[in-house]
Amino acid sequence: MSPAVNTFGLALPDYPWEAMAPYLAKASEHPGGAVNLSIGTPVDPTPALVQDALSAAANAPGYPTVHGTLALREAIAGWFQRRRGVAGLDPRDVMPTVGSKELVAWLPLLLGLKPGDVVVRPKVAYPTYDIGATLAGVTSVATDSLDELDAATRARVRLIWVNSPGNPTGSVRDAESLRSLVAQAREIGAVVASDECYAELGWGEWDVQRGGNPVPSILDPRVSGGSHDGLLAVYSLSKQSNLAGYRAAFVAGDPALMANLVNSRKHAGMIVPYPVQEAMRVAVGDDAHVEAQKDLYRGRRERLVPALRGFGLDIRNSDAGLYLWSTAGEDTWTTVARLAGLGIVVGPGVFYGEAGNGFVRVALTGTDERIDAAVSRLTA
Numbered sequence: 015m016s017p018a019v020n021t022f023g024l025a026l027p028d029y030p031w032e033a034m035a036p037y038l039a040k041a042s043e044h045p046g047g048a049v050n051l052s053i054g055t056p057v058d059p060t061p062a063l064v065q066d067a068l069s070a071a072a073n074a075p076g077y078p079t080v081h082g083t084l085a086l087r088e089a090i091a092g093w094f095q096r097r098r099g100v101a102g103l104d105p106r107d108v109m110p111t112v113g114s115k116e117l118v119a120w121l122p123l124l125l126g127l128k129p130g131d132v133v134v135r136p137k138v139a140y141p142t143y144d145i146g147a148t149l150a151g152v153t154s155v156a157t158d159s160l161d162e163l164d165a166a167t168r169a170r171v172r173l174i175w176v177n178s179p180g181n182p183t184g185s186v187r188d189a190e191s192l193r194s195l196v197a198q199a200r201e202i203g204a205v206v207a208s209d210e211c212y213a214e215l216g217w218g219e220w221d222v223q224r225g226g227n228p229v230p231s232i233l234d235p236r237v238s239g240g241s242h243d244g245l246l247a248v249y250s251l252s253k254q255s256n257l258a259g260y261r262a263a264f265v266a267g268d269p270a271l272m273a274n275l276v277n278s279r280k281h282a283g284m285i286v287p288y289p290v291q292e293a294m295r296v297a298v299g300d301d302a303h304v305e306a307q308k309d310l311y312r313g314r315r316e317r318l319v320p321a322l323r324g325f326g327l328d329i330r331n332s333d334a335g336l337y338l339w340s341t342a343g344e345d346t347w348t349t350v351a352r353l354a355g356l357g358i359v360v361g362p363g364v365f366y367g368e369a370g371n372g373f374v375r376v377a378l379t380g381t382d383e384r385i386d387a388a389v390s391r392l393t394a
Contacts, residue, residue: 044357071292122150179334208232212335
């Protein structure tokens with residue numbers, strides 16, 4: 015991709031999704047219209063109790079706090095204990111963020127990383143991890159194991175991104191895998207930041223509502239050893255509560271790191287609006303709407319999986335989250351084009367790193383009517 019250079023000389027790659035325009039146009043020509051399963055934008059209504067909380071807090075003439083209200087932070091700490099197996103989290107070590115993407119993009123800079131430092135991210139990953147390294151002027155390295163790095167590179171690692179459940183692959187790291195990574199990170203003095211925004215959407219062995227195990231958090235005592243030193247957990251309510259439009263997320267973990275992040279964000283004016291904080295407080299306190307939304311996604315997934323397989327796609331990983339990581343054993347763009355011919359738009363695996371070549375990401379974020387349309391076209 016050609017770099018886009020702004021007036022200050024910062025070169026960033028072009029936004030990748032612009033490359034999808036011709037495939038979206040082709041899919042739109044289908045008699046039944048396009049079924050866009052390329053991006054993970056929620057399509058179901060925001061829960062009424064959350065909308066009511068936002069409305070009730072609409073009279074907000076004063077500035078909100080960067081750290082978040084105590085009531086919100088206590089609600090998030092309660093959520094960690096109730097849903098993630100993390101007991102005793104101090105509300106002081108919690109902070110709301112303007113969605114999780116902005117934190118991913120700015121965390122290397124906020125942590126004070128300097129040229130020469132290394133940020134590690136998964137081999138197949140959300141592009142914003144690399145953007146965050148670029149904004150801070152540091153090096154990004156793609157690997158799923160620190161053991162793959164040479165000694166010189168490993169010594170320069172200052173931040174390790176974990177994404178479990180992963181986007182786009184849907185892979186889940188179990189507690190032992192995370193514990194081992196935390197031990198290695200602590201040996202070299204690196205921070206582990208865990209992007210966990212799909213944690214409520216486990217399937218199969220990770221489907222709690224069907225007798226499975228909960229997806230472990232980086233703050234889980236089985237992983238952390240009872241200490242949150244050097245650890246940050248990042249979570250978003252966009253997926254579990256259909257709050258993408260609210261930009262509602264939070265970060266929690268290491269007391270020293272959290273105090274520094276709060277202070278830095280105060281200076282930068284990175285603040286979640288008070289009405290959104292109230293909506294978040296209500297959302298994290300209610301489990302029923304989360305499980306109802308998961309039921310919708312489960313049903314869509316159960317219809318799409320056999321249809322994609324019948325079309326010739328092999329579904330890999332996809333143990334949790336909103337995506338089916340699929341390959342037809344051919345070039346990514348060939349698969350994208352074939353599906354566009356059926357009026358179905360999917361995400362190209364190459365957007366997520368070189369290791370994504372040959373794959374496509376199929377999202378569950380379509381209405382029931384659109385999912386059924388996709389199933390009909392795939393099985394015709």
